[in-house]
Amino acid sequence: MAEVEELQHENENLEKKLRNKGKHNKPKPWDDDPNIDRWTVEKFDPAWNPTGMLEVSSFSTLFPQYREKYLQDSWPRIESALKQYGVACKLNLVEGSMTVSTTMKTRDPYIIVKARDLIKLLSRSVPAPQAIKILEDEVQCDIIKIGNLVRNKERFVKRRQRLVGPNSSTLKAMEILTECYILVQGSTVAAMGSFKGLKQVRRVVEQCMRNEIHPVYQIKNLMMRRELAKDPELATQSWDRFLPTFRKKNVQQKKPKSKEKKEYTPFPPSQTPSKIDKQLESGEYFMNDSKKSEKKWQEKQEKQTEKSAEKKRKRDDSFRPPEEPVQSSNKSEEGKKDLTELTKSIKSKTKELKKQRKTQEKVNAEEYIAVASNDKSSKKKSKVIRD
Numbered sequence: 001m002a003e004v005e006e007l008q009h010e011n012e013n014l015e016k017k018l019r020n021k022g023k024h025n026k027p028k029p030w031d032d033d034p035n036i037d038r039w040t041v042e043k044f045d046p047a048w049n050p051t052g053m054l055e056v057s058s059f060s061t062l063f064p065q066y067r068e069k070y071l072q073d074s075w076p077r078i079e080s081a082l083k084q085y086g087v088a089c090k091l092n093l094v095e096g097s098m099t100v101s102t103t104m105k106t107r108d109p110y111i112i113v114k115a116r117d118l119i120k121l122l123s124r125s126v127p128a129p130q131a132i133k134i135l136e137d138e139v140q141c142d143i144i145k146i147g148n149l150v151r152n153k154e155r156f157v158k159r160r161q162r163l164v165g166p167n168s169s170t171l172k173a174m175e176i177l178t179e180c181y182i183l184v185q186g187s188t189v190a191a192m193g194s195f196k197g198l199k200q201v202r203r204v205v206e207q208c209m210r211n212e213i214h215p216v217y218q219i220k221n222l223m224m225r226r227e228l229a230k231d232p233e234l235a236t237q238s239w240d241r242f243l244p245t246f247r248k249k250n251v252q253q254k255k256p257k258s259k260e261k262k263e264y265t266p267f268p269p270s271q272t273p274s275k276i277d278k279q280l281e282s283g284e285y286f287m288n289d290s291k292k293s294e295k296k297w298q299e300k301q302e303k304q305t306e307k308s309a310e311k312k313r314k315r316d317d318s319f320r321p322p323e324e325p326v327q328s329s330n331k332s333e334e335g336k337k338d339l340t341e342l343t344k345s346i347k348s349k350t351k352e353l354k355k356q357r358k359t360q361e362k363v364n365a366e367e368y369i370a371v372a373s374n375d376k377s378s379k380k381k382s383k384v385i386r387d
Contacts, residue, residue: 005307010050022074042137044108044110044137046107046108048107052104052106053102053104056103057101057112058099058100058101058102058112059099059100059101059119059168060097060098061095061097061098061116061119061120062099062123063096064096064123064125065096067122067123068096070128071075071091071098074128077128077129081132082100082118082135085115086102086106086107087100087102087111087112087121087194088101088103088324089115089297098117100115100116111135114135115135117134118134118135121143121190122135124183124188125183125185125190126190130181131192133181134192138194139194140192140195140196141191141192142190142191142201143189143191144189144190144191144201144202144205144206147187147207149206150209156209159209159211162214163189163208163209163215163279164184165215169313170216170219171184173219174204174215174219176225177194177200177219178200179196179197179223180197180198180200181193182201186354189205200222203218217246221243221244224239224243
């Protein structure tokens with residue numbers, strides 16, 4: 001029985017806790033209202049805060065010296081833009097600072113934060129007409145610090161240039177896709193736009209500076225997402241199958257040359273001999289000034305003779321005839337063969353000529369004339385037949 005009572009008591013305590021928990025989380029009548037859009041930013045109405053601000057709040061930022069003249073020229077425009085929202089601003093050229101503060105006419109409590117962002121953007125080299133747009137409710141800003149992401153200065157400059165692209169084409173493409181204004185200045189990137197666009201810009205910038213993904217691939221990804229967002233059927237589906245996946249390729253780096261480790265010795269290295277030690281070794285230290293001068297003169301003469309001999313050798317080289325090419329052994333053997341053949345042919349021809357002369361001496365003149373006349377008549381007959 002006691003156990004049953006204990007269980008009942010525990011159940012009652014749990015019910016009481018469940019009743020008390022989340023009293024303020026009761027369902028409200030406007031939770032399920034389809035006419036209410038919770039993502040729209042409503043424009044501030046001064047009637048919501050008729051009494052104004054109770055305390056004065058101010059912000060100030062320093063600006064570089066090269067921005068002084070530009071700010072001085074465009075300050076009246078900035079002052080008139082802030083005056084519409086009841087915010088006072090001050091430019092101090094001595095200290096190099098800009099200050100914004102609330103006044104009795106200020107009604108919007110968040111406008112002072114917007115004014116702080118305005119002077120931040122102006123100090124980051126954003127043009128005044130563009131920076132004034134931050135005072136609108138739909139526009140936000142984000143200043144991304146990229147100086148600490150890369151240690152090496154040369155790598156930092158290369159990656160920052162990669163972000164800008166040739167003729168700032170990469171930056172323009174990002175501005176169109178994210179619907180944000182982007183300015184790369186020094187070791188910071190200033191961006192202005194919606195919260196969604198600023199989030200995309202920060203991701204692209206940080207991944208580029210860390211050498212994770214190239215901005216061109218990020219732009220391709222954003223273009224795909226933009227096209228997929230137009231299709232209402234894909235609103236509830238995952239887009240992973242459509243989006244491209246980029247793998248990082250590991251480029252082989254040069255291996256550092258390993259230095260040979262010297263054998264450990266407990267004794268320190270021998271001391272390098274000084275000038276006096278060298279003179280003591282050669283015996284020059286104990287010489288007189290006259291002997292020292294004689295030695296120097298002798299060394300000088302030796303050097304001069306060496307130089308003059310070298311110059312003479314160079315001059316003589318220009319007058320020497322070039323070396324004739326040495327004929328190879330194969331060519332000489334071929335020449336010998338040709339000579340033997342020539343001698344043989346000449347000998348054979350001489351023998352033939354001798355034989356002909358002997359035959360001519362034995363031949364009778366009358367017979368030779370008769371043979372010659374017979375040959376001519378036969379030639380004439382052959383010509384007639386051919387015609």
